[in-house]
Amino acid sequence: MGTALVYHEDMTATRLLWDDPECEIERPERLTAALDRLRQRGLEQRCLRLSAREASKEELGLVHSPEYVSLVRKTQVLGEEELQALSRQFDAIYFHPSTFHCARLATGAGLQLVDAVLTGAVQNGLALVRPPGHHSQRAAANGFCVFNNVAIAAAHAKQKHGLHRILIVDWDVHHGQGIQYLFEDDPSVLYFSWHRYEHGRFWPFLRESDADAVGRGQGLGFTVNLPWNQVGMGNADYVAAFLHLLLPLAFEFDPELVLVSAGFDSAIGDPEGQMQATPECFAHLTQLLQVLAGGRVCAMLEGGYHLESLAESVCMTVQTLLGDPAPPLSGPMVPCQSALESIQSARAAQAPYWKSLQLQDATPVATSPSTHSPEGRPPPLLPGGPMCKAAAPAPAPARSSFLDQPCLCPAPSVRTTVALTAPDTTLVLPPDVIQQEGSALREETEAWARPHKSLAREEALTALGKLLYLLDEMLDGQVNSGIVATPASAAAATLDVAIQRGLSHGAQRLLCVALGQLDRPPDLAHDG
Numbered sequence: 446m447g448t449a450l451v452y453h454e455d456m457t458a459t460r461l462l463w464d465d466p467e468c469e470i471e472r473p474e475r476l477t478a479a480l481d482r483l484r485q486r487g488l489e490q491r492c493l494r495l496s497a498r499e500a501s502k503e504e505l506g507l508v509h510s511p512e513y514v515s516l517v518r519k520t521q522v523l524g525e526e527e528l529q530a531l532s533r534q535f536d537a538i539y540f541h542p543s544t545f546h547c548a549r550l551a552t553g554a555g556l557q558l559v560d561a562v563l564t565g566a567v568q569n570g571l572a573l574v575r576p577p578g579h580h581s582q583r584a585a586a587n588g589f590c591v592f593n594n595v596a597i598a599a600a601h602a603k604q605k606h607g608l609h610r611i612l613i614v615d616w617d618v619h620h621g622q623g624i625q626y627l628f629e630d631d632p633s634v635l636y637f638s639w640h641r642y643e644h645g646r647f648w649p650f651l652r653e654s655d656a657d658a659v660g661r662g663q664g665l666g667f668t669v670n671l672p673w674n675q676v677g678m679g680n681a682d683y684v685a686a687f688l689h690l691l692l693p694l695a696f697e698f699d700p701e702l703v704l705v706s707a708g709f710d711s712a713i714g715d716p717e718g719q720m721q722a723t724p725e726c727f728a729h730l731t732q733l734l735q736v737l738a739g740g741r742v743c744a745m746l747e748g749g750y751h752l753e754s755l756a757e758s759v760c761m762t763v764q765t766l767l768g769d770p771a772p773p774l775s776g777p778m779v780p781c782q783s784a785l786e787s788i789q790s791a792r793a794a795q796a797p798y799w800k801s802l803q804l805q806d807a808t809p810v811a812t813s814p815s816t817h818s819p820e821g822r823p824p825p826l827l828p829g830g831p832m833c834k835a836a837a838p839a840p841a842p843a844r845s846s847f848l849d850q851p852c853l854c855p856a857p858s859v860r861t862t863v864a865l866t867a868p869d870t871t872l873v874l875p876p877d878v879i880q881q882e883g884s885a886l887r888e889e890t891e892a893w894a895r896p897h898k899s900l901a902r903e904e905a906l907t908a909l910g911k912l913l914y915l916l917d918e919m920l921d922g923q924v925n926s927g928i929v930a931t932p933a934s935a936a937a938a939t940l941d942v943a944i945q946r947g948l949s950h951g952a953q954r955l956l957c958v959a960l961g962q963l964d965r966p967p968d969l970a971h972d973g
């Protein structure tokens with residue numbers, strides 16, 4: 446099943462007609478830049494293209510008052526002076542004679558996307574729209590938003606498709622207060638938003654954007670706010686927010702559909718967000734969401750004002766929706782102190798409502814003043830970790846210098862290798878996966894195998910030789926990852942050798958994950 450891309454050229458029509466520094470960033474080129482880049486990358490061509498339709502009066506009425514919809518309808522026939530006067534009645538809003546048409550297309554695009562996903566025509570998709578929606582309220586335009594595209598899509602999914610649990614993930618850098626207000630007492634919609642907050646000193650300056658706003662009535666615990674109190678949040682901070690806050694709740698909630706308020710003003714370069722996350726981060730965020738709701742993910746564009754960053758981030762999102770693997774993330778994956786404080790305060794606020802948060806720590810993190818400077822970060826990952834208890838021989842110089850500067854190294858040219866004891870010519874591998882032939886020297890392999898009885902068999906020894914060779918390539922930075930097959934009887938011993946070998950070559954921290962049954966190497970417990 447495929448990926449839908451919903452768009453209509455008419456949505457480039459609405460634009461600012463007068464001088465307003467606050468609103469000028471929301472311009473038609475946002476859509477054309479994103480679409481051009483999708484074409485350049487061959488991504489648009491891989492999607493099911495749907496032409497956006499206008500939402501009906503009834504559909505708009507799912508969340509907006511009839512009076513408000515009529516008011517916006519009337520802007521079609523107003524002159525520039527009158528448009529400007531009406532715009533001033535709202536916060537950060539401009540109207541254009543085409544705004545009503547564009548806003549109905551934007552909402553309609555979201556509805557078509559949800560219909561395509563919920564009828565099984567596609568697995569997932571993106572609606573490339575403007576104006577955006579998440580700030581708009583029952584009877585108010587706000588923050589460039591006229592109709593609340595995502596909220597209407599959620600209400601429609603409930604009403605027309607009978608859904609009971611919808612997750613809305615708002616990764617735009619602003620708080621989608623419009624969505625929050627519309628669903629704050631509704632337990633069938635779990636709304637998650639992270640946003641630049643700076644202790645309330647950033648637009649829209651709302652007390653209810655803080656972590657302690659958790660919904661009300663039946664909806665208690667179904668509003669999840671993660672306020673960022675400093676600018677400069679990056680890949681590690683965003684991924685940590687997903688892993689430690691959003692995903693535990695999302696798994697417990699078990700949504701039938703995921704809607705994404707996909708604003709890319711949370712990406713690096715954006716003048717509004719001032720954040721540091723790279724476009725690749727959105728591939729990872731998308732990939733993490735795809736484990737939910739059977740992969741039914743509908744993303745709808747919200748903000749994103751740095752055209753280059755926006756275009757690149759949109760491509761990353763679509764590429765991941767199409768099923769391509771997420772590219773590696775750059776930079777040390779250590780969240781900053783301020784991010785950890787925010788995540789912890791949101792977890793504490795949500796803990797009364799979610800089992801998945803109750804089993805763990807209730808201790809708040811230190812509230813010492815934190816900065817977003819390198820001093821504010823815990824020590825970096827690889828360079829000389831705090832302790833390496835392994836009684837290891839002196840690390841080989843070439844490898845340790847690689848390990849000391851993980852971020853300066855170019856990405857390995859080979860993503861993945863597969864090493865089998867008997868090379869299988871019938872094996873069909875993806876083009877970037879290499880079937881590995883290389884082996885460590887026979888004497889060296891035997892030396893490593895000697896303490897282990899289970900490695901005496903020829904087949905186990907051959908596998909071990911290949912493993913040692915692969916480890917060398919990985920530690921040298923030539924290969925990113927690999928798979929080695931070994932006889933089941935030799936698995937524990939092979940793992941033991943792999944750990945000792947890794948440590949002896951200067952690795953400071955190893956993570957071992959056993960899927961299925963595996964005897965733990967006996968001396969593992971004594972090593973940090």
Ligand code: Q9C
Nearest residue numbers: 537577588589619648747748
């Ligand atoms: N420099 C969306 O991203 N201006 N709307 C804030 C602070 C309003 C953003 C001024 C920003 C509205 C959809």
Ligand code: ZN
Nearest residue numbers: 617618619748
């Ligand atoms: Zn925004």
